[in-house]
Structures are given as structure tokens and as C-alpha cells.
Amino acid sequence: MTHAMPEVMTHPVVGIDIGGTSVKALAAFAPHAERTARSDPYDSADPASLSRAISQVFAAIGAPSAPVGLCVPGAFDPVRRAVTASLNAPALIDVAIDDLIASACAGAIPVTITTDAHAAAFDFAATTPLTGRLLAVSLGAGVGACVLDGDRPLQVCGTSSGHLGQIDVTLPEDDNAPPLAPDGSAGSLEAYLGARVLAARFGSPLPDPLPLTRNDPALRALARALRIAHAIYRPHHIALLGGIGLRLHSHLAALRTRIDDRLTTLARPGWSLMCARDPWHAARGAARLAHKSMHAPPHNCAD
Known part of the structure; x- marks a missing residue:
């Protein structure tokens, strides 16, 4: 729509x-x-x-x-x-x-x-020919998410579709000492992929595209979060928005492969993965x- x-x-x-x-x-x-x-x-x-x-x-x-x-x-x-x-x-x-x-x-x-998150999702849906449910993940200083059915946001907690950035995606090698997000939470998606975390690794302003390898912890943590999201929200489309989403365009294929590996059968057949077109x-x-x-x-x- x-x-x-x-x-x-x-x-x-x-x-x-x-x-x-x-x-x-x-x-x-x-x-x-x-x-x-x-x-x-x-x-x-x-x-x-x-x-x-x-x-x-x-x-x-x-x-x-x-x-x-x-x-x-x-x-x-x-x-x-x-x-x-x-x-x-x-x-x-x-x-x-x-x-x-x-x-x-x-x-x-x-x-x-x-x-x-809602505003970014609304614009992406308004400018992209989509049919079905959209999960838009805003990746910037923090991590937010909005689920849209047409132009109606799914409300899970108040007016929010949920707090995807706070999901615990601790990687196996970090079990004993998971990274901390700015609020002190351990192992959350924001702890792996927030803008401040990436700036500490790559400098500011962040390079475009982000110089991540296929096995980079940031990509693995994001893939884990999106695998969970498939079971919770069952989106037809996922869009990675925000300044970091914009910088992940060259990593979409590798990210898609990691997400698809033995993905839950609840995932929608033919689901799509996209990223922001502009900031x-x-x-x-x-x-x-x-x-x-x-x-x-x-x-x-x-x-």
C-alpha cells in the first residue's frame, strides 16, 4: 500500500x-x-x-x-x-x-x-509498494521498532509495537561478559548495534557502508533479533531504517542468509528484507x- x-x-x-x-x-x-x-x-x-x-x-x-x-x-x-x-x-x-x-x-x-519508529515506518510504507505486514526497525542512537498493518501501527505496549532493541541477543562467546547498552542492560540488541557502540569501533561519523564482516557480532546479534521477531510478529516485510539501517545495504544478502538458516516455520514464505533509502x-x-x-x-x- x-x-x-x-x-x-x-x-x-x-x-x-x-x-x-x-x-x-x-x-x-x-x-x-x-x-x-x-x-x-x-x-x-x-x-x-x-x-x-x-x-x-x-x-x-x-x-x-x-x-x-x-x-x-x-x-x-x-x-x-x-x-x-x-x-x-x-x-x-x-x-x-x-x-x-x-x-x-x-x-x-x-x-x-x-x-x-512509527514515523519512519509510516514513510517507508507510504513510498514502497508493499502488501502485508511491515516490521520497520529504526537503528540509530537507539533501536526501535514499529509494526504496520497497512497504515495502522500494532500496539503491544501503550502506543508501541514493543521494544525490540531491549531483546536479549547475547552471543554464545559473550555469555560470561555480555556487552552493556548505555542504560546498563546486558546483551541487548542496542548493546551490539547502537550508534554509540559502533562509533566506538569505527569512529564518527560512521563509514558508509559499515565495514562489517559476515561474522561480525553486530550482524549476528541483529540476525538473532530478527529471527525472534519472525516468531513474534510474523512480518511479510522487514525494513532496516535509521542511519545504521542506511549503512547496512551491502550486508543485506549475508544478513538474509543468516536469518534464513533453519528459521522458524512460522516465518512468512517469501518474506523480504530491505533497508532505508535515505536518512x-x-x-x-x-x-x-x-x-x-x-x-x-x-x-x-x-x-
């Missing part, structure tokens, strides 16, 4: 993607007319750093009166409109998101707020979700 931006847009719409190390923004002026901006990197996603970064990208894209769609890292409570848990941006927890955006974007209030899926998805919300038909209540 694909969902294109409308052929005629009366005004632009902006998507802002708050990441663990930078903020990205995308202004959609028409189906194929976009302007993008990325902030300077920051060491900590605290409110002051985020306000500066958001102001920087909002000014750079040149759409000051546009409605804003926002996506945030971690678990989001749509009632409180606040992040309730975030391993890669803990300083964002319980921050008043509306106030943060209003102060940084000349009074703008987000039309929609969702997770970065803007989450920001573009946030813009798409804002546009969708603004143009949704009115809800009619019947007795």
Missing part, C-alpha cells in the same frame, strides 16, 4: 525528527518538492540543546508558518503529550513537548506527535502524519 503526498498542497507541512545526537527537519512543499536540514550534533538531548537544535533546523527549512509534525525517541504518552521512557534521550522524559516546540519554532504547536524517513513520516491528521474526515458519532 502506498500513500503519496497530495498533488496539490495549499501550504507546506514540516516534519521534525528529534534524535539522540541531532535534530532533522523536512519541509514538504509538494509531492516531490522537499527541503531538509540537520542540526549541529549535540552530546546530550537535554531541553536547552534540543531547543537550539530545533530552532536551527526550523529556520533553515524556510517554512515559518507551516504546521509541524514531530517524532520523538522512546515511548510517548499521547494523553500527557510527553516522552515516558527513552534510552538515547533520557533528558527528554516528562518534558513538556508542546512548550519545547513553541519556544523553538516561533509559537508553533505540533499537529501530531509520535515516535521516531529522512522519520522526518518525512512526521510530516506525512501531520498532513494526514489535518485532512482526516470529521468523526461522526452515532447513537
Whole structure:
């Protein structure tokens, strides 16, 4: 199922993607007319750093009166409109998101707020001819996931499809001393494949493609997590998104071979494995979700 931006847009719409190390923004002026901006990197996603970064990208894209769609890292409570848990941006927890955006974007209030995993999945599904269930795994400073059936997210824990990055994928050789993720959890997928872990190995910015061998622990841990995901979610398609997913394009064949080796019979026949096409899926998805919300038909209540 694909969902294109409308052929005629009366005004632009902006998507802002708050990441663990930078903020990205995308202004959609028409189906194929976009302007993008990325902030300077920051060491900590605290409110002051985020306000500066958001102001920087909002000014750079040149759409000051546009409605804003926002996506945030971690678990989001749509009632409180606040992040309730975030391993890669803990300083964002319980921050008043509306106030943060209003102060940084000349009074703008987000039309929609969702997770970065949902926004990225929504854009990938909107721009890729797919039939069936999509598991989109966002690989960046943290690891998130969203399962989409059409354009509807599967909700397992609150608004989340689950916390794939926290699955224990400890490799056999690491049993006695598994690697630790930034939050101290041992053997999780984030401990093997988070951006900070890879930057410690390969430097920053990360090379593209990542110089991983077929037996690299990061690829083996990812394969193990996706094998588990096949049993839990039974996806027809898996997309590896985010900055790390973008850098795994040359490793898809080796990864697919490792996943397929004696894979559970619950896996969908003919399942596909893809990766990100650009680094803007989450920001573009946030813009798409804002546009969708603004143009949704009115809800009619019947007795």
C-alpha cells in the first residue's frame, strides 16, 4: 500500500525528527518538492540543546508558518503529550513537548506527535509498494521498532509495537561478559548495534557502508533479533531504517542468509528484507502524519 503526498498542497507541512545526537527537519512543499536540514550534533538531548537544535533546523527549512509534525525517541504518552521512557534521550522524559516546540519554532504547536519508529515506518510504507505486514526497525542512537498493518501501527505496549532493541541477543562467546547498552542492560540488541557502540569501533561519523564482516557480532546479534521477531510478529516485510539501517545495504544478502538458516516455520514464505533509502524517513513520516491528521474526515458519532 502506498500513500503519496497530495498533488496539490495549499501550504507546506514540516516534519521534525528529534534524535539522540541531532535534530532533522523536512519541509514538504509538494509531492516531490522537499527541503531538509540537520542540526549541529549535540552530546546530550537535554531541553536547552534540543531547543537550539530545533530552532536551527526550523529556520533553515524556510517554512515559518507551516504546521509541524514531530517524532520523538522512546515511548510517548499521547494523553500527557510527553516522552515516558527513552534510552538515547533520557533528558527528554516528562518534558513538556508542546512548550519545547513553541519556544523553538516561533509559537508553533505540533499537529501530531509520535515516535521516531512509527514515523519512519509510516514513510517507508507510504513510498514502497508493499502488501502485508511491515516490521520497520529504526537503528540509530537507539533501536526501535514499529509494526504496520497497512497504515495502522500494532500496539503491544501503550502506543508501541514493543521494544525490540531491549531483546536479549547475547552471543554464545559473550555469555560470561555480555556487552552493556548505555542504560546498563546486558546483551541487548542496542548493546551490539547502537550508534554509540559502533562509533566506538569505527569512529564518527560512521563509514558508509559499515565495514562489517559476515561474522561480525553486530550482524549476528541483529540476525538473532530478527529471527525472534519472525516468531513474534510474523512480518511479510522487514525494513532496516535509521542511519545504521542506511549503512547496512551491502550486508543485506549475508544478513538474509543468516536469518534464513533453519528459521522458524512460522516465518512468512517469501518474506523480504530491505533497508532505508535515505536518512529522512522519520522526518518525512512526521510530516506525512501531520498532513494526514489535518485532512482526516470529521468523526461522526452515532447513537
